[in-house]
Amino acid sequence: MTTTDNSTAPAPPKKVMFVSVGQSPRSDLIGDILANLDMPIEALELGALDGLSAREIDNLRVRPGETSIVTRLADNSEIVVSKARIGERMAQLVAAFRPNEFDLVVILSTGLFRDFDSTCLTVNAQRALESAVFSLAAQGSSVGLIQPLERQINELDIPALQPYRITASHALDNDKQSLARALFDLADCEIIVLNSVSFSEADREMAAKVTGKPVVLARRIIASAVRLLLYQSQPITLPGMSSEFTDRVNRLTARERQVMSLVAEGLSNKAIARQLGISPKTVEIHRSNVMSKMEVASSAALIRMVIQAGHP
Template identity: 50%
Template sequence: MRSPLSEPTAAPLHSGACRPRRVASVTVGQTPRSDVVPDILAQLPMALEVQEFGALDGLSEREIAALAPRAGETSLVTRLRSGADVVVSRQRVARRMEEICRGIDPARFDLLIVLTTGLFREFESDCPTVNAQRAIDATIAALAAAGQTVGVIYPLRRQVDENAAYSVPGCALRLTHAAGGDAAALLRAADDLRGCDLVVLNSVAYVETDRLAVATRMGRPVILARRVVAGAIRLLLDPGGTRRSMPPAAARPPAGTNGAAAAERMHTLTPRERQVMSLVAEGLSNKAIARQLTISPRTVEIHRARMMDKMGAGSVGALVRMVLVAQHPGL
């Protein structure tokens, strides 16, 4: 496994140095993830310098085969450097991911991206973090809490059974499966989810053509995991060059009515308020946000209150929905 400590030191986020932001991307599989990372970068308005770390990097075929799920373990599907897919134990690969995340130096990286779904845990790091599964969970919870029926598509059939207990209080989710790139399976999954108000493709491996296939079949909005990740990165790293002054309350666009109104409100946030909004939207506590941004919990409270007021959001769920409609027109 490559050590994140072997590279030269880079200036931290708050240094003001004129350089591309440095991002550590951690994946379950092997690097480089040329099937995911370039597409996410293409969705961002800023230049990023990405260093990738994979939980399976440096392992032999035999060592990777030994990570196959055992009885009582749950599964993840990921990609090897060769382009082949492999199913591994969620529990054991998570420990390898955790080791990598602990070694990411916040003096060298502006952001840590946990670029995998299916790991329902926090990863200890002093770096501001985008956790793909955490972002997806917040998305599903916010949309389901709004009274919408949410369908979720996983890559593997066994993941449907393993995640059957996953629920949002007061809401019934519908789960099915389809491998990315398998047109027939995606259409079958879309038929399984008929009647849902929207669908989440719960893997960063799904691509835009997969999203379009399901959306066209169902005539409903479909959320792509990598788009959610790109949106979270944008909020944390966008320097806020398009920020506009806050208009008087009477002149503000109605809160949460449409994507344009939500986007207009987001333009009034300071860079720090945008960072706080992203982490609040992922469900982090004030204490956890303070740790990631290296500020006090009290300062987080102040930024959070100002941000919620500017956004006109009465709850975290309402905030997440506003962020989603701003970043995903048509929801």
Template identity: 40%
Template structure:
């Protein structure tokens, strides 16, 4: 049972506050979600909050908020070759001039930087510009790039699926496969099922857009038999690190940390069994380690000390004869591909 009692939810425009109505009151981090389209993103933010289990107060903001339909249309009708694909409040998807959108996004982020938020989260994987802010920023594209760079080693093949903006709908998809040596386009497809068929050679699949949901990922995993990761989940992982650091600095520890990412258990199961079996606690620690969690977060999740996590982690690495979590992930991917 939640020791903080039941919660109620109050909505105020684009703001949604989770209020503890029974039990002791405690402060929560304040998060600003920013999108290149319009807020609220009812197709994305609830999914992300579900993975965080409502550990923060938040507000949503869009770079195109406040514009009239005519003003937005003037940017979608321009003949620019550089365009961004995004969603409006009414659910329509549009392509707008990149320079115009990024200019409004930059102004929005600068404004949010002065409003006292603990964390700003940029909910897109299509913006490559850097932003100089005082407030910690989870940059969606940078978070995904970092994740890819950490895994693209040796012969590990990451399959990437992404929406085709020229289709003007989320059901148009492009695919590619990347390893340490090359990136190769594998085709375009109108349906996710067809895109899945193009990624049969991949060891792991990344759904490279915040528009792809966890349900999309589950369908892709069933269709391919491969571990599947969404951009949303990578962004949540980056948020968790920032929230953990914030909790360490303020003494406010987020509760309700999400379970291990889908795909992590499958990766662990691909590892050859060690000569000395892992204990249940060591397997718990291994799952958290392979999910990218730092020792302090693992300690809070499992209710043990930081030092105990270090001991279990060291024993796991010794038993599996591995030098790092990245080595374990690579080994699991390669062995999984060989078994398949």
């Protein structure tokens, strides 16, 4: 006599490729993001500086007149590289991925203002964070941005934010003294944005404790996007999320959750359609369903709701 096992096998882990500006591994950064998720993930890493000689890396250092990104090498030392030239290298790496090679590709940079030609579903950290800042500023809130480098204050160039109340300062990650000074500079701001993936959960906790104000962390924004893009139809019940947000998200289909995340990243219907391999008209239908089920009247309101859910 044979018996049938009707138990459901656990879902295989989702394969996520994290692409960073520096050298891998970045266990500190990726570990912090994964800590905000409650799903099995096979995390893979690729650094834009991986496999390069010391001379090749040196040639990517920022030059006079160029805008900059600060990142880390494998020995944990920091290097300031050219935003334009490292962006080109990252774009080449991402474009080389095979179609659907990964369940998700995450661009771990909050300084590259560009699109990436990926054949995989992709989270662009810069787009996600910029969209978050825009939605908060458009609500009328005065927003304080904390950059990793002082020179990056003058390099900020986000035309969409020019009409709004944005103030910038700078601080090193995991440096309480410089972070405290930056928070003093931004004392009049209503919301603080740690505007780099280098800032950790510990930095966010300190800033929130010192100021008593909402503090937006890039790593949490990324985790929220990953969660919405990779969850299928199973309910989302995460600690810290309001029951109202949880109930509304659980009304969405798997595809609607993906569309919601990409809307929160600020993508157009055409761009979302390219990512998901569907028509812009189908995206428009999903988008309308999302707005109805989440009970919001605008994309900005939806983005604010997603941010607040990821920053209880």
